[in-house]
Amino acid sequence: MANDISPPDMSDSDRSDGLKKSEVAQFEHAQTHEDHVSFDTKATKRLLRKMDIRLIPFLALLYLLSFLDRYVLSL
Numbered sequence: 001m002a003n004d005i006s007p008p009d010m011s012d013s014d015r016s017d018g019l020k021k022s023e024v025a026q027f028e029h030a031q032t033h034e035d036h037v038s039f040d041t042k043a044t045k046r047l048l049r050k051m052d053i054r055l056i057p058f059l060a061l062l063y064l065l066s067f068l069d070r071y072v073l074s075l
Helices: 021-032 041-074
Strands: none
Touching: none
């Protein structure tokens, strides 16, 4: 009889994702209380400037190569 089968009780060690209830509670607490996270604005600006200096010339070169490729194919 298929209706007589009840799901097994889920203890901390039987969870399919391997997490304990206390770990899940800590994770949920961390997701909802993000007020303890702070960023250094100077370091963030330095990092963004460094990325800009490295990425923009490379992207400009790719754009130029794309333009030259289209121009040569149209001849």
